[in-house]
Amino acid sequence: MLKNKKIVLxxxxxxxxxxxxxxxxxxxxxxxxxxxxxxPSGKEFIxxxxxxxxxxxxxxxxxxxxxxxxxxxxxxxGLWADAMLIAPCTASTIGKMANGIADNxxxxxxxSMKAQVFIAPAMDLDMYAHPSTxxxxxxxxxxxxxxxxxxxxxxxxxxxxxxxxxxxxxxxETIENFFYEKANDLNGKKIMITAGPTxxxxxxxxxxxxxxxxxxxxxxxxxxxxxxxxxxxxxGPVNLDCSKNINRIDVESCDEMHNAxxxxxxxxxxxxxxxxxxxxxxxxxxxxxxxxxxxxxVIRLDPTTDIAKxxxxxxxxxxxxxxxxxxxxxxxxxxxxxxxxxxxxFIVLNSTRNKGTTFRxxxxxxxxxxxxxxxxxxxxxxxxxxxxxxxxxxxxxNKN
Numbered sequence: 001m002l003k004n005k006k007i008v009l010x011x012x013x014x015x016x017x018x019x020x021x022x023x024x025x026x027x028x029x030x031x032x033x034x035x036x037x038x039x040p041s042g043k044e045f046i047x048x049x050x051x052x053x054x055x056x057x058x059x060x061x062x063x064x065x066x067x068x069x070x071x072x073x074x075x076x077x078g079l080w081a082d083a084m085l086i087a088p089c090t091a092s093t094i095g096k097m098a099n100g101i102a103d104n105x106x107x108x109x110x111x112s113m114k115a116q117v118f119i120a121p122a123m124d125l126d127m128y129a130h131p132s133t134x135x136x137x138x139x140x141x142x143x144x145x146x147x148x149x150x151x152x153x154x155x156x157x158x159x160x161x162x163x164x165x166x167x168x169x170x171x172x173e174t175i176e177n178f179f180y181e182k183a184n185d186l187n188g189k190k191i192m193i194t195a196g197p198t199x200x201x202x203x204x205x206x207x208x209x210x211x212x213x214x215x216x217x218x219x220x221x222x223x224x225x226x227x228x229x230x231x232x233x234x235x236g237p238v239n240l241d242c243s244k245n246i247n248r249i250d251v252e253s254c255d256e257m258h259n260a261x262x263x264x265x266x267x268x269x270x271x272x273x274x275x276x277x278x279x280x281x282x283x284x285x286x287x288x289x290x291x292x293x294x295x296x297x298v299i300r301l302d303p304t305t306d307i308a309k310x311x312x313x314x315x316x317x318x319x320x321x322x323x324x325x326x327x328x329x330x331x332x333x334x335x336x337x338x339x340x341x342x343x344x345x346f347i348v349l350n351s352t353r354n355k356g357t358t359f360r361x362x363x364x365x366x367x368x369x370x371x372x373x374x375x376x377x378x379x380x381x382x383x384x385x386x387x388x389x390x391x392x393x394x395x396x397x398n399k400n
């Protein structure tokens with residue numbers, strides 16, 4: 001379950017730092033990619049050369065590289081990682097994390113982390129039991145992205161005895177179990193996804209359409225299916241295949257997509273409207289191919305059905321609707337307006353200004369916008385973008 005997972009391993013100044021080598025070996029053996037971030041005091045217990053030899057990556061400790069002044073971006077690390085593990089985690093580091101004391105690279109990385117964070121405390125039992133340490137731990141847990149206590153079913157506190165950190169194999173197994181649970185976090189959910197373009201006929205051989213390849217919608221369908229959802233994929237005309245366990249419905253026009261979507265939506269727990277649906281269609285469709293003439297051709301257009309608005313108006317309580325906004329200008333303002341008008345729970349914004357993304361590309365760069373928040377993501381493969389979007393959807397499900 002750790003294949004291709006990106007893990008940031010934070011190492012602090014504890015005698016247990018040597019166990020980080022065993023953690024790294026365990027994570028890499030299971031297919032993970034590991035980037036170590038070590039505090040200055042951590043380097044007193046284990047050398048960066050040892051860690052770099054195991055991970056095949058330079059160890060990050062300072063904000064700037066001592067050799068060439070290269071900036072180590074904690075923000076990029078926070079976006080890159082699928083999870084962060086701090087092991088060993090000292091009482092000092094727990095206190096800094098709880099109170100936002102960003103005086104080293106590890107803490108700033110933690111504060112920028114978008115993914116789940118695991119900590120394995122390593123300290124004397126009296127230090128762990130001290131009210132100040134316990135208060136800091138409680139604060140961390142209240143932030144919502146920390147896994148530490150055994151009662152929560154996640155990472156054990158790490159105290160098998162005085163000053164003893166949880167064993168490396170247990171830590172690795174716990175992280176593996178987390179991703180296993182994530183891989184099944186949509187079990188029992190029915191998700192409808194629309195994808196691709198729609199074609200609106202002008203005559204038997206011509207149509208109004210757009211450049212959508214359907215790649216983003218198909219990536220979302222695959223991600224939902226991978227996590228255990230019952231997926232209905234309503235696709236416009238595209239040259240893509242999908243997994244056999246996805247219920248695929250092929251359509252061509254907006255009217256056909258509207259009919260399929262409204263029928264499927266009633267039975268769904270959530271819908272993701274990723275299709276690039278035509279906003280207009282010809283008022284009349286010519287029965288025969290229109291021949292070239294000397295005069296110009298005028299085609300009158302009527303608006304198509306607003307599928308998103310209709311589904312937003314009929315959405316039930318505890319039923320979620322996710323929209324997309326592809327913009328060329330005034331991106332955020334236009335996306336927020338669409339979010340409100342169509343009653344989306346969140347909207348995914350992307351822009352044609354970001355070269356090498358959107359139509360026909362294998363990559364995308366998005367923002368996820370809600371009524372109260374905005375998350376910005378770097379350019380990623382559409383498969384990785386799909387994972388980010390579904391993480392946001394799972395968060396909605398977990399709130400209820």
